[in-house]
Amino acid sequence: MVTKDQLAHFFKTDFPQADIVIESIGDKSATIRKHINHNHLRPGGTVSGPVLMEVADAALYAAILAEIGLQAMAVTTNLNINFLRKPAADKDIIGECKLIKVGKLLVIGEVSLYSEGMSEPVAHAVATYAIPPPRS
Amino acid sequence: MVTKDQLAHFFKTDFPQADIVIESIGDKSATIRKHINHNHLRPGGTVSGPVLMEVADAALYAAILAEIGLQAMAVTTNLNINFLRKPAADKDIIGECKLIKVGKLLVIGEVSLYSEGMSEPVAHAVATYAIPPPRS
Amino acid sequence: MVTKDQLAHFFKTDFPQADIVIESIGDKSATIRKHINHNHLRPGGTVSGPVLMEVADAALYAAILAEIGLQAMAVTTNLNINFLRKPAADKDIIGECKLIKVGKLLVIGEVSLYSEGMSEPVAHAVATYAIPPPRS
Amino acid sequence: MVTKDQLAHFFKTDFPQADIVIESIGDKSATIRKHINHNHLRPGGTVSGPVLMEVADAALYAAILAEIGLQAMAVTTNLNINFLRKPAADKDIIGECKLIKVGKLLVIGEVSLYSEGMSEPVAHAVATYAIPPPRS
Numbered sequence: 001m002v003t004k005d006q007l008a009h010f011f012k013t014d015f016p017q018a019d020i021v022i023e024s025i026g027d028k029s030a031t032i033r034k035h036i037n038h039n040h041l042r043p044g045g046t047v048s049g050p051v052l053m054e055v056a057d058a059a060l061y062a063a064i065l066a067e068i069g070l071q072a073m074a075v076t077t078n079l080n081i082n083f084l085r086k087p088a089a090d091k092d093i094i095g096e097c098k099l100i101k102v103g104k105l106l107v108i109g110e111v112s113l114y115s116e117g118m119s120e121p122v123a124h125a126v127a128t129y130a131i132p133p134p135r136s
Numbered sequence: 137m138v139t140k141d142q143l144a145h146f147f148k149t150d151f152p153q154a155d156i157v158i159e160s161i162g163d164k165s166a167t168i169r170k171h172i173n174h175n176h177l178r179p180g181g182t183v184s185g186p187v188l189m190e191v192a193d194a195a196l197y198a199a200i201l202a203e204i205g206l207q208a209m210a211v212t213t214n215l216n217i218n219f220l221r222k223p224a225a226d227k228d229i230i231g232e233c234k235l236i237k238v239g240k241l242l243v244i245g246e247v248s249l250y251s252e253g254m255s256e257p258v259a260h261a262v263a264t265y266a267i268p269p270p271r272s
Numbered sequence: 273m274v275t276k277d278q279l280a281h282f283f284k285t286d287f288p289q290a291d292i293v294i295e296s297i298g299d300k301s302a303t304i305r306k307h308i309n310h311n312h313l314r315p316g317g318t319v320s321g322p323v324l325m326e327v328a329d330a331a332l333y334a335a336i337l338a339e340i341g342l343q344a345m346a347v348t349t350n351l352n353i354n355f356l357r358k359p360a361a362d363k364d365i366i367g368e369c370k371l372i373k374v375g376k377l378l379v380i381g382e383v384s385l386y387s388e389g390m391s392e393p394v395a396h397a398v399a400t401y402a403i404p405p406p407r408s
Numbered sequence: 409m410v411t412k413d414q415l416a417h418f419f420k421t422d423f424p425q426a427d428i429v430i431e432s433i434g435d436k437s438a439t440i441r442k443h444i445n446h447n448h449l450r451p452g453g454t455v456s457g458p459v460l461m462e463v464a465d466a467a468l469y470a471a472i473l474a475e476i477g478l479q480a481m482a483v484t485t486n487l488n489i490n491f492l493r494k495p496a497a498d499k500d501i502i503g504e505c506k507l508i509k510v511g512k513l514l515v516i517g518e519v520s521l522y523s524e525g526m527s528e529p530v531a532h533a534v535a536t537y538a539i540p541p542p543r544s
Contacts, residue, residue: 014451043422049484050462057457076457077378078350078400080216080488082244082262084237100248100260101220105377106349106402108218110246110260112236124236124246126218126262128350128400130378150315179286185348186326193321212321213514214486214536216352241513242485242538264486264536266514352488354516354534356509372520372532373492380490382518382532384508396508396518398490398534 002066010070011062018058028099028109030063033092033116047087047115047122056081056111056125059095064107064129067099074107074129081125088115093122106130138202146206147198154194164235164245166199169228169252183223183251183258192217192247192261195231200243200265203235210243210265217261227251229258242266274338282342283334290330300371300381302335305364305388319359319387319394328353328383328397331367336379336401339371346379346401353397363387365394378402410474418478419470426466436507436517438471441500441524455495455523455530464489464519464533467503472515472537475507482515482537489533499523501530514538 007030008022023031034040034055042048057076064074087093094116099109106128113123143166144158159167170176170191178184193212200210223229230252235245242264249259279302280294295303306312306327314320329348336346359365366388371381378400385395415438416430431439442448442463450456465484472482495501502524507517514536521531 017447017450017456039425042425048425049465049487050458053461053465053487054458057461076491078488078490079457079461080262080352080486082236082264082486083484084244100218100257108220108260121236124244124262126216126260128218153311153314153320175289178289184289185329185351186322189325189329189351190322193325212355214352214354215321215325216350216488218350219348352534354508354536356516372490372529380492380532393508396516396534398488398532400490 002070006070007062007066010065020055020058022062023094025062025066028063028067028102029097030059030066031094031096032059032062033094036092041089045089047089047093049083052083052087052093052113052123053079053081055093055095055113056123057127059097059111060109060127060129063097063099063109067102068131073132077128077130079125079127081123083123085120085122087122088118091115091117104131138206142206143198143202146201156191156194158198159230161198161202164199164203164238165233166195166202167230167232168195168198169230172228177225181225183225183229185219188219188223188229188249188259189215189217191229191231191249192259193263195233195247196245196263196265199233199235199245203238204267209268213264213266215261215263217259219259221256221258223258224251224254227253240267274342278342279334279338282337292327292330294334295366297334297338300335300339300374301369302331302338303366303368304331304334305366308364313361317361319361319365321355324355324359324365324385324395325351325353327365327367327385328395329399331369331383332381332399332401335369335371335381339374340403345404349400349402351397351399353395355395357392357394359394360387360390363389376403410478414478415470415474418473428463428466430470431502433470433474436471436475436510437505438467438474439502439504440467440470441502444500449497453497455497455501457491460491460495460501460521460531461487461489463501463503463521464531465535467505467519468517468535468537471505471507471517475510476539481540485536485538487533487535489531491531493528493530495530496523496526499525512539
């Protein structure tokens with residue numbers, strides 16, 4: 001079983017560019033946080049779409065590694081995202097992921113993205129990761 | 137506020153070909169049932185993908201009409217579905233829809249589809265309906 | 273190499289419920305036709321969304337079998353469809369599929385759907401099929 | 409009619425963070441380039457998924473502005489992407505967008521993404537932009 005600290009350490013060392021904080025992990029679920037600064041904004045004072053997509057992808061990756069182990073290979077094969085509301089420019093983005101199927105080859109999960117402190121999501125994504133079979 | 141009986145009557149008279157039962161409606165949500173018979177099966181003894189897509193689409197339509205009224209126009213613009221597990225051939229399909237955004241022009245919802253009595257979904261869909269502006 | 277006649281025979285015997293005609297097959301591509309009758313229409317005189325989804329799914333299945341052989345197992349894992357224009361009530365639906373990746377485990381293709389004789393598509397879909405590994 | 413130079417100037421001044429080059433624009437189409445450097449890579453020496461999503465989103469935005477004018481408002485409402493092949497670490501990413509519907513409220517397009525010089529796409533996306541009605 002992967003702990004939150006182990007997962008946080010993995011992201012810090014292996015995916016520093018994702019620049020995310022592991023807020024919590026649970027049964028087939030994970031919540032992450034992305035600190036938002038001016039590099040993440042687009043004109044009009046809102047968080048850019050690609051940043052939201054990045055957080056959705058990372059939240060699913062965190063939930064998968066928490067479920068199947070840090071040594072696993074896992075690559076995104078499909079991501080579908082709906083942008084729902086304008087994110088706040090001065091709030092972190094929180095990504096809450098729940099896995100809806102953990103198969104041998106494919107793992108599918110959904111992610112709700114929030115501007116911290118808001119009750120309605122700013123975006124919702126569903127994505128699929130492929131788990132390559134281990135080399136024998 | 138649309139009642140369950142009004143919504144059931146609407147589907148029976150205006151969309152008889154959908155052939156669905158309204159199980160319940162709630163706050164931005166609806167649950168429907170599709171009776172499965174041999175016409176809905178494909179070789180191997182499972183419910184065909186198009187039937188699942190049809191139930192997902194109808195569940196969202198039911199939730200939208202319950203929310204914004206039976207007189208509304210609403211047309212599907214996008215539907216994304218992931219097929220997760222093999223449905224049972226001899227069980228009804230239950231579709232549970234939750235709306236995640238009710239905007240003036242677009243309504244977005246997610247639907248979990250189950251073979252009745254199973255705890256894990258057989259499919260999961262996210263779809264968008266456009267609400268055409270009323271003609272003046 | 274699968275011929276058009278072999279593919280047509282397969283659909284007629286193994287998937288009679290799909291009720292489609294193979295128009296042509298090519299390199300990683302296939303075109304199919306669905307005869308539209310009043311059972312496929314919805315109020316307002318247009319082809320229903322689920323019928324379009326069914327044709328999209330079948331077009332991709334046809335292209336896959338033409339490419340990798342009729343004995344193959346292949347199941348839809350994801351389908352994303354955008355509804356673009358109102359289909360004609362009295363025209364057949366034509367589905368043109370091009371495969372964009374033929375992998376060992378996953379095959380992905382896109383499908384443009386037309387009301388016969390119209391130059392602009394009524395819908396566009398992208399879908400993924402999983403190819404289960406052969407049992408040893 | 410928007411020229412390539414006008415579009416390039418717009419991206420340079422209004423969306424410098426996108427950091428893209430307009431390669432060409434055409435009838436309901438646009439091709440853009442993203443220079444790839446080490447900031448865009450992930451472990452294993454490949455371009456990260458979020459960078460590909462960003463280029464897909466930008467290619468569609470470029471095609472839309474070229475079609476409907478630089479003064480237009482346009483916001484992404486849905487993006488669906490399939491990751492097909494591993495991008496090269498040392499090649500620019502080229503995004504080729506074709507619009508498949510230009511409506512009053514919604515514009516839908518598809519984007520093929522390539523590592524420069526490769527014949528097979530590394531990813532394929534379909535996305536929808538909403539065009540807010542002008543304020544009266």
